[in-house]
């Protein structure tokens with residue numbers, strides 16, 4: 001019989017948290033929703049918690065609370081005070097790192113080494129944006145001619161918060177995708193209604209207590225769990241929301257844009273990807289083998305930056321396949337709570353079936369299976385790290401975001417930069433990508449031609465708190481992380497004074 005958490009022990013704080021009534025956070029209060037939903041451990045399929053979900057009424061009251069907090073204390077608070085509150089939040093999160101890490105492991109299925117990293121990055125992100133508050137700066141510039149011709153004049157700009165922000169996040173890195181929206185929005189002086197994914201509410205619900213402990217006034221952060229088509233859609237359409245920031249699939253991104261039309265709210269989108277990985281004949285295979293493997297398999301491939309379209313030069317193709325096969329065979333699969341686990345389960349049975357459908361379609365289309373391709377015969381949604389080669393550019397496996405541990409390799413014979421860039425850019429997406437070579441001049445020239453928001457050389461998915469991240473093409477609108485992540489929550493007001 002399947003044991004809860006495959007028999008692994010949880011910390012006392014996580015056990016105590018799971019026994020709680022998982023309410024929404026609206027106007028500083030933990031309130032009931034309109035229904036309940038369950039979340040399951042994807043490694044065992046067992047239910048781990050039942051939580052309240054909200055619908056239109058809860059979104060309406062959360063938006064009203066966020067508006068009151070925005071008009072009231074938050075946007076008027078002295079910058080130093082806002083900084084101190086965010087810094088307190090970072091310290092509280094740090095003190096609760098075990099709880100936050102374990103909740104993402106059991107809710108999402110991610111291995112502990114990833115959850116530990118993302119929790120630490122979230123603390124760093126809150127500290128980073130706390131520090132950025134004192135650097136929110138306008139400019140002075142030349143006053144307009146018709147004013148300065150008649151009198152002395154002064155023109156300057158103010159950076160002001162956008163207002164009430166709706167944030168909708170996915171399940172693949174629950175705490176991280178939430179914090180990288182919340183921290184800059186709060187630093188800018190916005191107030192927030194955030195909707196976690198219905199698949200992974202737990203780490204955000206744990207954060208709910210930490211906001212009031214840190215000293216955020218009631219209504220500054222509101223957390224409303226719910227389904228996309230109901231709570232999510234209501235938030236995106238809401239006439240009193242000034243901006244919507246969304247991370248998720250490109251298909252849902254289109255719905256968000258349509259929903260935002262009513263009041264022409266500002267929209268930021270972080271969407272899907274099908275990122276290219278180009279491996280040249282002179283690549284250092286000692287670096288490239290683990291690097292390319294993890295470009296695809298990190299987070300079971302449930303990763304928007306995943307490098308899943310591999311262009312392998314024919315001169316190193318066979319050696320690369322051999323190395324990747326060995327690497328995949330060495331990836332310990334299991335529960336994320338096991339420290340040895342490198343590969344956890346996929347988020348749900350339905351998603352697992354979708355990924356297996358892609359694998360069967362790739363076989364039928366004539367791609368050659370190098371390794372993997374099976375769902376494990378055990379509880380949970382485990383799919384082996386899978387590699388196909390002899391893929392053609394028109395195969396679905398080379399075009400569609402699979403969001404699973406499935407690598408598609410196309411053998412190439414060219415070293416021509418234009419031709420390689422054409423192959424890399426043959427996708428509607430443009431989120432990430434990497435080039436593997438010892439020739440740095442070649443690498444930098446090729447990088448300039450790749451249409452993508454992030455391209456790495458001899459590494460992949462090089463995200464960091466201070467590094468702007470976002471998509472070209474259908475991978476999104478705008479940037480998160482770094483200064484640009486803060487700018488996304490600020491308006492610029494130009495002021496001219498006739499003196």
Ligand code: NAD
Pocket residue numbers: 168169170171172173177195196197198226227228229231232233234236247248249250251252253255256270271272273303304401403431475476
């Ligand atoms: P999804 O689009 O199904 O759901 C994302 C969120 O949107 C969830 O909270 C969901 O409830 C909500 N939602 C669904 N329908 C909605 C609607 N009609 N109106 C408003 N909200 C709605 O995506 P997912 O399956 O949760 O996540 C996987 C996707 O997210 C992948 O495509 C992945 O590439 C993308 N992603 C992108 C980034 C990035 O930074 N670019 C990061 C992580 C994930």
